[in-house]
Amino acid sequence: MASQFALLLGLLAITCSVAFASDNNPLQDFCVADNSSSVLVNGLVCKDPKLVEANDFLFRGLHLAGNTSNAVGSKVNLVNVEQFPALNTLGISMARVDYAPLGINPPHIHPRATEILTVIEGSLQVGFVTSNPENRFITKLLQKGDVFVFPMGLIHFQRNVGHGNALAISALSSQNPGIITIANAVFGSKPAISSDLLSKAFQADKNIIVRMESQF
Template sequence: MASHHIVLFGLLALSFSLVLATDNNPLFDICVPDPKSPGSKVTLLNAQQIPGLNSLGISFARIDFQPGGINPLHLHPRGSEILTVIEGTLEVGFVTSSPDYRLFTKVLQKGDVFVFPAGLVHYQKNPEHVPAVAYASLNSQNPGSILLANTAFGSTPKINTDILVKTFLLDKKVIRHGQQKF
């Protein structure tokens, strides 16, 4: 009888360890590539493309940068990112949250690594006249990706112009021009 309790306890402990080992944010975002992107192309690999990654809590991306190309201001709400430069040079940076909104930047060369904490606004830029390539690993099965400009100016339906004027401290004409771009 005691052996049954030990087996039951062992199975219970194993099930709890599996629950703790899974990604705590199994939500799914839709990431649609923009063919008019500003000189960068992100190729994402996650559990949707590679089912074997399901429940491992990781995803991966390859980012190809044209000369002068930018991966614009964005954030990953459910995962931190570690970026490794494979070819070329990248200027990278992230902004801390309130109250100080401090910008941390660095110019990376081939082989250099940089970490972007989860939920913080960040970017990458190729400052050179030759292409660059980076690999990004994220500690979430689906970290999400929120592009700031797309979110503010490209929503459907449009965000009220008065709200965007107050948010960005810009003239209504500038806000309307931004909305027309999307």
């Protein structure tokens, strides 16, 4: 009986140690990504710290407006670890978002990051939808200087409701937040999701689904 109790305690100790093991914070001052490395890890390999210099911590270009001449009328210039290797292991990234009049940043999710958005110019309607089963739509009209947060993994969007161009800066809580644009993922997957399946899921005529797929 005593040996069984000891075994149980041992299993509990191992389980707890595994459950609480994590590396949420950097283990060194910095880990500038070495984009030339062929080693695959969950993240990016570090550059030799002795070879790191001030320019590794500098990114330029966010003063340049994005080209909004597209179907949705917006342009997102993302600055994640791919563009800015110094972000490796730091858990942050950012983006400049330009909007033409009536332009939108379509409904999308960031699977690995919460986003906090600051309006620099213009007026934006923003919103997100909570998870099932409530699916509450939470929306707000933002003006210059306003800040709004989109919780991790929830569908959200922005829309320029002004008559001029709008500009926002977003900060994200991951070096590689990822983005899944809902319409692109559903109607533009490769290979395509069955139109019969989508017709049933959206409770829409199959011809409408086929037409939607042709747009993506």
